Amino acid sequence: MINEYEKLLAGLDDVDWASLSHAYQSAEDVPGHLRTLCGNDDEAREQAFKSLFISIFHQGSRYSASPVAVPFLARIAVAGPAAAREDTMWLLTRLAVDWHDEYDVTTGINVTGWRAAAAEVGPEDLLPWFEEQVAAATDADQRAQAQELRDWVAAGNSPDSRWSALQSYDAVLAELPGLLVLLDDADARLRTRIAYLLAWFPEFNATSLPRLLALAAREEDSVTAATALLAAGLVSPVSTVGDITPYLDAADPLMRWAAATALIRLAALDEAPAGPGLLGRAIAELAxxxxxxxxxxxxxxxxxxxxxxxxxxxSLPPGSDPAIVRETLHACLPRIVWDSSGSRTRRAFEKLFHAPQPHPAPRYADLTAAQQQLLHDLAGHRHAWLIRSSADRLRELGLPHTQEALQSFVGAHRGA
Structure with a gap:
């Protein structure tokens, strides 16, 4: 342990980690992992981060140890070893919002709805049901198991993921004031990470919004600036249309995309508050x-x-130009960078390949541009499971149905 970082973990040993849980039962290993994040062994630090990630955030689930770890992670993100800070910000973001939220939501998190749903499955609401299960148990083993669950709920826990995730979200929310210093960090990656994190906290927008707009205005790194601008659009009220609109004329196309996306989100809130002309410009920028x-x-x-x-x-409000929307959706159809459920890939095959291909398989160059793009993206996709899940459809179409065969097919014929 490096002495200069010991203060970041003040209070770590005061936590009864043995009484907390994560994906692998007891959370007694969490303090050791947190200490290792502050150490000087790069390999051990990397392993500690992986262990924390899969235990306190396991496939999207959060546990009783998750919110308790948040304050320590926030301190490391602000003042920990340089090699640990960005990874720690990644973990804080995951503890706040599941990756499915990050992937699926383009109009911001509905925290009000989330809180309402979580309130219905909190420990105080579920405890009577678990007590009924104890009373109804017919043998000693069943009663012991029911009693254990009842005691766990009585201790302030809920088995519902909406409730447990909200505890971690609120723990990160509480740390946001201290994390704001990262907006001025010398490392652009950390400025990006805090801007991205702030995008998921609309309840904090009175503080975050002016800072996000200021970062977007002064930032030289295009990804950081675009991240901040869209974050501002995701947490802001309709009245910020005037702050975001000038970026539709930015020289950087990434900034124009961020502005357009933010403006469409604001239009959906209030049916095009700035008029159809501005909404049309935003749609054209997405196209x-x-x-x-x-x-x-x-x-x-x-x-x-x-x-x-x-x-x-x-998410567009009614009345948007249907022609340009259809054209843009068609351009998006074959582009498969990441597809968490496989639904976009299935839809692309359905729309682009209407019948089996002739045998033997056609040359890559004989396919339409959209068909080529789809196969090209699948051939180089980072997750092999997506190709495996598409294998039957590829086989039906007379096309190569493994990633290796697709890579060979695309590579051999691309320039033919």
């Missing part, structure tokens, strides 16, 4: 981004620009 994607993208929608554009267009 341009879909046709000519950027070399660098933000983390919204897990970096999947075309999926994000799709979801933004689907």
């Amino acid at each position: 341009a981004a879909a046709r000519s994607p950027f070399d660098r993208v933000t983390d919204y929608c897990d970096g999947d620009l075309h999926a994000h554009i799709e979801r933004t267009l689907h």
Whole structure:
């Protein structure tokens, strides 16, 4: 342990970690992992981060240890070893919002609805039911198991994921005032990470909104600036249309995309508050981004620009130009950067390949541009499971149905 970082973990040993849980039962290992994050062994630090990630945030689930770890993680993010700070911000973001929220939501988090749902499944509401299960148990083993669950709920826990996730979200919310210093950090990656985190906290917008707009205005790194601008659009009220509109004329296409996305979100709140002309400009900017994607993208929608554009267009208020919307959705259709459920990939096959291909398989160059793009994206996709889940459809179409075969097919024929 490096002495200069000991103060970041003040109070760590005062926590009864043995009484808390994570994905692998007892959370007694959490303090050791947190200490290792502040150590000088890079390999051990990396392993500690992975262990924390899969235990206190396991496949989207949060546990009783998750919110308790948040204050220590926040201190490390602000003043910990340089090698640990960005990873720690990633973990704080995951503890606040599940990756499914980050991927699927383009109009901001509905915290009001989340709180209402969580209130219905809180420990105080569920405890009577668990007490009934204890009373109804017919044998000693069943009664012991029911009693254990009843005591766990009586201690302030809920088995419902909406409730447990909200506890971590609120723990991160409480740390946001201290994390704001990262907006002025020398490392652009940390400025990006805090801007992205703030996008998921509309309840904090009185404090965060002016700072996000200021960061977007002064920031030289395009990804950081675009992240901050869209974050401002996701947490802001309709009255900020005037602050965001000038960025539709920015030289950087990534900033224009962020402004357009933010303005469409605001239009959905109030049926085009700035008029149809401005909404049309925003839609046109998304169309341009879909046709000519950027070399660098933000983390919204897990970096999947075309999926994000799709979801933004689907949130449009009634009366938007149907022709340009259809054209843009068609441009997005074959672009598969990340597809958490496989639904976009299935839809792309359905729309782009209407019948089995002739045997033997056609040359890559004989396919339409959209068909080529879909197969190209799948051939180089980072998750092999997506290709495996599409194998039957590829086989039906007479096309290569493994990632290796697709890579060979695309590579051999691309220039033919």
